[in-house]
Amino acid sequence: MSLNNKVIVVTGASSGIGALAAQxxxxQGATVVLAARSADKLKAVNSGMMGPSMILELDVGNDDSVEQGFKTVYAEFGRVDCLVNNAGYGKFAYFDEMPLQEFDDMMNVNYMGMVRCTKAVLPHMKEARSGRIVNIASIAGKIGTSKSTSYTATKHAVLGFSSALRQEVREYGITVSTINPGPIDTPFFNLADPDGHYVANVKWFMMKPERVAKAMVSAVRTGTAEINLPRIAGAGAKLYQLFPRLADLVSYRMLNKK
Incomplete structure (x- = not known):
């Protein structure tokens, strides 16, 4: 799909891979709607845009914010050709130390935020019989590790939702893609890993954000069902599916670095 003049909404576009992918x-010629909560950060990202764009203050965790935000987009452009559900965050802690409210909050943003935004665009895409939805999940949704029960659960939900929705919308010419990256060198870890312990342990494995942003753009262009990054992580996920008990034994020391 040529991106020229396509209207693309990117949530979580105020920093990290969302900002890079938007740029x-x-x-490549798209009209990009930069959606996030922070107007100041969005303005900074918007200053680097090459083509037409729009800043949209949007809280994916709030029903009214999403509903009103997408009404604004449709009033301005009349359509959304692609939705990139990128907004999300993580916090790492042992299960018995993570407050229940954190489970609620993380699921509300990482999973329900994606659901809300998809609800806002899907009827229009079905009517047009075309559209692309790109959901940013995580390799954590396939391979669970210590101290990430809440975050892993949200990304597992994203993957399950995406797989089921892909089957529902295929006949309408709509594609649903998931991007499943491992650790990325972005501000995500400022909140997820404030003491820097995990980052220090996996620094050798962390990907540059540009690599993941390019994969996001590729999914928008091609409608590829799933992209796992890096490839070794994708291979590890397949091993888990085939031999979960063996994979747990082999990977315990390798993966539990938080």
Missing amino acids: MLSE
């Missing part, structure tokens, strides 16, 4: 999409 890359703009470079």
Whole structure:
């Protein structure tokens, strides 16, 4: 799919891979809607856009914010050709030390935020019989590790939702993609790992955000069902599916670095 003049909404576009992907999409001719809660950060990202763009203050965790936000987008452009559900965050702690409210909050943003935004665009895409939905999940949704029960559960939900929705919308010419990255060198870890312990342990394995942003743009262009990054992590996920008990034994020391 050519991105020229396509209207693409990117949530979580105020920093990290969301901001980079938005700028890359703009470079390829798309009209990009930068959606996030922080207007100041969005303005900074918007200053680097090559083509037409729009700033949208949007809280994916709030029903009214999403509903009103997408009404604004449709009033301005009349359509959304692609939705990139990128907004999300993580916090790492042992299960018995993580407050229940954190489970609620993380699921509300990482999973229900994606559901809300998809609800806002899907009827229009079905009517147009075309559209792309790209959901940013995580390799954590396939391989669970210590101190990430809440975050892993949200990303597992994203993967399950995406797989089921893909079957529902296929006949309408709509594609649903998931991007499943491992650790990325972004501000995500400022909140997830404030003491830097995990980052220090996996620094050798962390990907540059540009690599993941390019995969996001690729999914927008091609509608590929799933992209796992890096490849070794994708291979590990397949091993888990085939031999879960063996994979747990082999990977315990390797993966539990938080």
